[in-house]
Amino acid sequence: xxxxxxxxxxxxxxxxxxxxxxxxxxxxxxxxxxxxxxxxxxxxxxxxxxxxxxxxxxxxxxxxxxxxxxxxxxxxxxxxxxxxxxxxxxxxxxxxxxxxxxxxxxxxxxxxxxxxxxxxxxxxxxxxxxxxxxxxxxxxxxxxxxxxxxxxxxxxxxxxxxxxxxxxxxxxxxxxxxxxxxxxxxxxxxxxxxxxxxxxxxxxxxxxxxxxxxxxxxxxxxxxxxxxxxxxxxxxxxxxxxxxxxxxxxxxxxxxxxxxxxxxxxxxxxxxxxxxxxxxxxxxxxxxxxxxxxxxxxxxxxxxxxxxxxxxxxxxxxxxxxxxxxx
Numbered sequence: 001x002x003x004x005x006x007x008x009x010x011x012x013x014x015x016x017x018x019x020x021x022x023x024x025x026x027x028x029x030x031x032x033x034x035x036x037x038x039x040x041x042x043x044x045x046x047x048x049x050x051x052x053x054x055x056x057x058x059x060x061x062x063x064x065x066x067x068x069x070x071x072x073x074x075x076x077x078x079x080x081x082x083x084x085x086x087x088x089x090x091x092x093x094x095x096x097x098x099x100x101x102x103x104x105x106x107x108x109x110x111x112x113x114x115x116x117x118x119x120x121x122x123x124x125x126x127x128x129x130x131x132x133x134x135x136x137x138x139x140x141x142x143x144x145x146x147x148x149x150x151x152x153x154x155x156x157x158x159x160x161x162x163x164x165x166x167x168x169x170x171x172x173x174x175x176x177x178x179x180x181x182x183x184x185x186x187x188x189x190x191x192x193x194x195x196x197x198x199x200x201x202x203x204x205x206x207x208x209x210x211x212x213x214x215x216x217x218x219x220x221x222x223x224x225x226x227x228x229x230x231x232x233x234x235x236x237x238x239x240x241x242x243x244x245x246x247x248x249x250x251x252x253x254x255x256x257x258x259x260x261x262x263x264x265x266x267x268x269x270x271x272x273x274x275x276x277x278x279x280x281x282x283x284x285x286x287x288x289x290x291x292x293x294x295x296x297x298x299x300x301x302x303x304x305x306x307x308x309x310x311x312x313x314x315x316x317x318x319x320x321x322x323x324x325x326x327x
Contacts (some may be wrong), residue, residue, distance in 0.1 A: 005327055006132075007065020007164035010295040011056040012282075013043035019154070026150050033154045038258025040314055041249045042283030044142045051092040053160035054138035056183030057178050057291075058093050065164040067132055072164070074133040075103040080188070080316070081140045089138055109186075110315025111176075112287030113137040113257035114323050117122045117165070117311070119176045124167045135289040136162040144188055146214035155257065156215070157283035161291025171308055173241025175233050176321035186220040186316040188214065192294040222318075226256060229320035230264040234312050237322035245270060248324065250297065254313040255279040255289040276302065282322045286315065302314030303327055 018041045034040055045053060048063035054077055062069055077090035082105065090103035099137040113135070138160035147153045230253060237248040238245055251274055253261050258279055265272045276297045285292060290311050297303040305326045314320040 001168040002124050002168050002325055003117075003124060004041055004164045004168040005163045005165050005169070005325070007061040007063070007067070007160045008291070008295045008298055009057040009062070009064055010292055011053040011138075011160040012292070013158050015043045015046040016041050017044050020140050022154055025147065026153070028150055028154065036259070037155055038277070039155060039281045039283045040280050040283075042160055045140050045158040049138045050079060050081050050138045051083055051089045052092050053140070053158070053326040054089050054136045054162065055096045057160040057162035058097065058134055058136050061134065061162040061164050065132070066159070066188025069097045069099060071132050071255060072097070072099055072134045073101050073130040074120060074123050075099070075101060075136070076116045076133070076134040077105045077138065078108065078116040079138050080107050080109050080112070080286060081104055082144055086112060089136065093136060103315045108287070108315075108319045109317055110256065110284075110286045110289065111313035111317070113161070113222050113290045114174070114311050114313040115176060115319070117130065117323060118176060118321065119164060121172070121174070123161065124165070132262045134162065134164055135323055136160065137249045137291050139286040139288045141215070141284070141286055144215050146216070150186045151219050151309065152215060153215045155284045157285050159282060159285045159288045161288050161295055163294075170323050170326045171241050173237050173238055173239070173243070174321070174323040175236035177229075177233065178320070179225065180220065182225055182318040183273070183316070185218040185225070186318065187216055206211050220307040223257070223260060225265065225318055226260045226314045227263045229314045229318070230260065232270065233314070233320045233322035234310055237310060237312075237324050239326040243308070243324065247308060248274070248310045249275055250274055250303055251312065252276045252290055252293050252297070253312045255282060255293060256284050287313070299325075
């Protein structure tokens, strides 16, 4: 069994923040940012909450799929920037769609879309009554950006992507993993202790002296993790699908940094042209980056029906995962 993406949708904020805008508030420049990240601009949500971005992307995906919303039997949303700790983004989307199906969020950071899609595939595989599932990734990283940290503030953007999937026969393989020991290299602190009456220690995280409720990143360590995790996950997912690397038409990686993508491509001996890259204008939108890149590639006519694609995510946790399927 495999899954088929029968509808895609996205939400891209209208407010665009350029590298020159950052140069106006910190010591940086367009050349400095672009040469190190591959980013020229990013969208910031303005007056649109995370869950609402998810609604816009979901409605477009359902329309694109040509299905009746009532046929959606499962909603899974991936986000680390929800507007509420409860209710979930998925439940709020279900409410807007007038649905009463199972709906829940997962938090796997930048790997979230792959995790959510893999989870939905398992539901479809084990429940013959389930016809369509809706998978959404919605992120508002501008809300948690530390504008006092030049190295991380410049890389994040907002947006949402969604897909409608159904059960089918065809190519499929996935691989998910994590390295929790590296969690201290990329994290976001809550403004209050999670367990106020319990003594615990995670060196380098709870004692961080900087501002609360922002993303903290050790760029060098995250880079070292990503350039190893990305090729490893791709190779295992491709093998699980019974294919060779050369059998993949396009790779859609998490859009973290152009250097990570270039290094991974070189490591695997894959032409960079086979990687879908839209980081220049979207920046790093965490779990939303893969579905946004997919949407852009399909609309530009680069990815077509029956292409074999490989999705690969890596991020905080540390998490990583890849999936191979036929578009």
